[in-house]
Amino acid sequence: MPRSKSDDKRSAIINAATRAIVTQGLSAPTAGIAKEAGVANGSLFTYFETKSALFNAVYLELKTEMATAASHGFREGDELREQFFRVWQNWMNWALSFPEKRRALAQLDVSDEITPATRAAAHGAMTQVTALLEQVRAIGSLQRAPMNFVLTLMNAVAEATMNLIAQEPTNAKRHSRVGFDALWRMMT
Amino acid sequence: MPRSKSDDKRSAIINAATRAIVTQGLSAPTAGIAKEAGVANGSLFTYFETKSALFNAVYLELKTEMATAASHGFREGDELREQFFRVWQNWMNWALSFPEKRRALAQLDVSDEITPATRAAAHGAMTQVTALLEQVRAIGSLQRAPMNFVLTLMNAVAEATMNLIAQEPTNAKRHSRVGFDALWRMMT
Amino acid sequence: MPRSKSDDKRSAIINAATRAIVTQGLSAPTAGIAKEAGVANGSLFTYFETKSALFNAVYLELKTEMATAASHGFREGDELREQFFRVWQNWMNWALSFPEKRRALAQLDVSDEITPATRAAAHGAMTQVTALLEQVRAIGSLQRAPMNFVLTLMNAVAEATMNLIAQEPTNAKRHSRVGFDALWRMMT
Amino acid sequence: MPRSKSDDKRSAIINAATRAIVTQGLSAPTAGIAKEAGVANGSLFTYFETKSALFNAVYLELKTEMATAASHGFREGDELREQFFRVWQNWMNWALSFPEKRRALAQLDVSDEITPATRAAAHGAMTQVTALLEQVRAIGSLQRAPMNFVLTLMNAVAEATMNLIAQEPTNAKRHSRVGFDALWRMMT
DNA sequence: GATGAATGAGGATTCATTCAT
DNA sequence: AATGAATGAATCCTCATTCAT
Structure with a gap:
């Protein structure tokens, strides 16, 4: 599946968008993103039809990367x-x-910019994780709760834990453990 | 003695803003909010200095109302x-x-429109709830976790539960129970 | 010729307007002028029909005062x-x-806010000065130049001299003399 | 290689602005200026960062042109x-x-829209004229007056003369002479 | 008359997107 | 494909003026 155009540029734009989202939010101008990526503002639109499409791509990319890492x-x-x-x-x-x-990723997740299709695709990248979660759920107290609910909870605890870690990276390990234990307690 | 600023109008604007946020997000035009509230667009700014100030007021109002209800x-x-x-x-x-x-409220909470001052004020309205949470934490497994972390977790579980309830209001009671139990398990 | 309403308020507004013009230019908001004058913004319009009318009044007042002083x-x-x-x-x-x-006064003079009628009225207040200027002109080199032209020149030299004095008040007397001599030379 | 910023468009905007200033003053809407120049309102801002910048450019352009002509x-x-x-x-x-x-030019000169930097740049374009004026001053009665004062006087006499000429173009030559003689008398 | 809230037209500027080069 | 100028709709906010009290 050879993607025409330049993969490098595509990546550069996605990375620039990622940074822009963090520093300026979703209202970050496309012109700025393009500049940061080292391409002309018009070029951004040869890689992504619309700003919204770009954000969806960013979301998918990051979520996939995260899932892979996990x-x-x-x-x-x-x-x-x-x-x-x-x-x-x-x-x-x-x-x-x-x-x-x-x-x-967190910002994009709560925005209404991300389409259901994208969310579905991202969900697909999480199969491995989801499958595992499914098993955990099956044996615990949340057996009868909808998978979606459980997934949301897991995300929420993870998100909270990440914030904790980000605030105090020194104790990353301990915080990670605390978060996991809490989650495990909730599920089992 | 001229017309004095009317609480009704203030409320109308806040309510209109609430609805607008839900349907159009934070980028909802002030003109639309004003119209929906039945006032001239300029009037919005006699009640709230800026759009941002309005959103902060909405946040505070809703959070306070929620806390009172709770x-x-x-x-x-x-x-x-x-x-x-x-x-x-x-x-x-x-x-x-x-x-x-x-x-x-959820949308505002994740936005960067809300100032720390507003968040602090809103937190103040939650005293009763927070105090209770504090007691629960003190006796459970999260004794050593920062209060903020615990608060975030509680919010997250609540949020997830609310979503569940919103999706299937028929089983509101059961869902509520499930959420609570999960939270309780996590904390104790 | 009893002027109804309060003369004090009228004066206060004119004074406030004068200050506002200096610090903010002719685009100074009427609301600010009213506040500075210690009256409600609406009241300003019971004393002066429009902002433009106010500025014309200010002009006339100041010019008259200046002429009287002169x-x-x-x-x-x-x-x-x-x-x-x-x-x-x-x-x-x-x-x-x-x-x-x-x-x-200088700002108002160059603006197109001042109507011909006001300028005429202001001119009327200058009779004494104008008469004198007329005599000077009659005996000098500008005999055949239109009075208006001569008047403009006098104003210009005066204005320039005032600037000089404002910059260096210590030498007010000398600067005044220099300006006068230049004017006199030009006219005779 | 995209369209590059066109000098024609820049000029068109400056010309349109010039006309707008004369007919409507400095409060002339940018939209009108753009339309008059035959460009989209947004385009005006690709050539000039702000309305103020545009006015400064107009000032510099006109002053330079005038100096060159002189x-x-x-x-x-x-x-x-x-x-x-x-x-x-x-x-x-x-x-x-x-x-x-x-x-x-006259309107811009008295406005506070023109920055000191622009005035300095414009002054630079006048070198030739200024140098001459300097020589005249050096030999006359205004030897000890600050150059700035003399410059102001010259401008004022010129301005007054121009008005005279504008009112009665038929006698342009004679009026010009009258103005010059007056100035010369004042300076020598 | 006095007050100050209410009005709504107006205006500079931004920005996603298009398009000539 | 790449560029960046061109476009013009969209938006927040200001402010002179009106009007209910």
């Missing part, structure tokens, strides 16, 4: 809690390593 | 879980009764 | 140059004593 | 009065040929 080092055989914790740790690590990406 | 029927003597659950139920009821207010 | 101590018998110089000195003194009034 | 046909060897008179005539001619430019 699934890293996944081992089939391990015990469920073990596996889940590993995912959790990967997740927190990613958030710690790329604070801007995380914040941009 | 604290309703508070009884000193009751057992902690009982008290906390009552607050929770009040909260969920309010969200069910005023879905628009709830959604507007 | 004519002070006029003595019929004196030699022409003597008389003219006395007027000139009075004029410069007034400018030195009321720098704000002078500057407001 | 210096035309300058001959080193001629007698001082001769040289000065030639400049004066050029100046009056320019004013007669471009009455709108002259009036716009």
